[in-house]
Amino acid sequence: MDKINDLEKKPVGKLLAQYAIPATLSLIVSALYQMVDRIYIGHLPDAGVLGLTGVGLTAPITTIIMALSALFAFGAASTISIRLGEGKKDEAERAVGNAITYVFVTSVIIAVLFFSWKPQIFEVLKITGESAPYASSYINTIVLGTVVSMFSFVFPIIIRSDGSPTFSMVITIAGCILNIILDAVLIFGADMGIQGAAIATVISQAVSTALGVFYFWKGKPTLRLSMKALRPSISTLQSIVKIGIVPCANQLSVSVAQLIGNYSLMLYGGEVYVGAMTAIRSVFQLFMMGVYGLGQGFQPIVGYNFAKKNYKRTFDILKLSVIWQAGILTVGLVLAQVFPHFWINLFIKDTALATIAVGGLRKFTILLPLALFVAAGSGFMMMTGKAKPAIFLNISYQIFISAATIYFLPLVMGTDGLWYSQPLTDLIATLLTTILFIHNYKSILPKLRQNHPGKKGAGNGNSL
DSSP, X not given: OOHHHHHHHSOHHHHHHHHHHHHHHHHHHHHHHHHHHHHHHHTSTTTHHHHHHHHHHTHHHHHHHHXXXXXXXXHHHHHHHHHHHTTOHHHHHHHHHHHHHHHHHHHHHHHHHHHHSHHHHHHHTTOOGGGHHHHHHHXXXXXXXHHHHHHHHHHHHHHHHTTXXXXXXXXXXXXXXXXXXXXXXXXXXXXXXXXXXXXXXXXXXXXXXXXXXXXXXXXXXXXXXXXXXXXXXHHHHHHHHHHHHHHHHHHHHHHHHHHHHHHHHHHHTOHHHHHHHHHHHHHHHHXXXXXXXXXXXXXXXXXXXXXTTOHHHHHHHHHHHHHXXXXXXXXXXXXXXXXXXXXXHTTOOOHHHHHHHHHHHHHHTTTGGGGHHHHHHHHHHHHTTOHHHHHHHHHIIIIIIIIHHHHHHHHHHTTHHHHHHHHHHHHHHHHHHHHHHHHHTTTTHHHHHTTOOOSTTTTTTOXX
């Protein structure tokens, strides 16, 4: 049974594990890129808090880079899965080639715009005061490495849709291990401080990029690259953007939410609260990697089977994914509530700041399992032709709900509102996701309750 037929016939439990486990491990490793940087930065002599604050204040910039990476990565990966499901291999290969071309062009544009408008960008982000030199030192290097940063994000996701989730995982893990080693060498061994963390990240991402290039030019991919595939195609770009705009819009709205969140943190707590939130969000994102990994893992399967009109199999994958995601976040909830000092002490050595962050982490994660619904719902809608509600959900989650709660809740609760903004956001977003899901699949859900098998192939391997 070849890699493509597996998407249609392999039991969904085994298939989801096959795709989701490598994706989850890759994302955990990706999270460790930032976590390890922040752990080292947080323990810099006489500069840990300011270093964390500087990194936190530049987060909207790195999030924008990630947003544009997600546009091409998930847009191309989803297009690949759909075109393969339709039996259009040539168009799937063109999606790979065009993603590579547009990523390169976009990365150059980002770097040029940043360095042309850096003073104005720093002014908007409120990067001033004692943390400004640390922020500048870090983000200058990161932006210079935008091209390898974007490719190190894009290649593993495209390669996973090509049917090689294990090699996708290897690419990310190799980069992370190198990053951990280089962080220690450059930050402390070479006494390069926060800039050493940025250089270590860029070098590691360059290695991951090189492995991605090797896969398509010298490896054994299902989809072959050619100069024709690399040639820009408007129709292919439209296909990529149509799907990729959902995760891109999500990340862009995250950037807006981060900007507003940083403003509120500075307003109600000052620079130290930005440092505390940087540590808390790092822990939160680590717990969320399992959710995102399962979301990425089910996308090729959902996209392929929905295109084949195998609806029961499509929804079986979603149901199983949600069950696993709920289990992961329940474990995360317990770990955050029972061992908050362990997580915070990884990043912060200042006792007073650590005390603030420990209390913040407990409040921030009190409804952690609810965080899965937006991620699962928007990813599923994106892969089943519901791009508009998926975009609406993601933008609403980050800007209209998340940004609003972190801005207004402190007016009522004081600094506690900064931490309780996340559980309130997740509660409201869960209700919105449920409403959108029922509305957009009301014609299909009754058929599933009747156990309608769909077209030929839908009933193969459906048991959970």
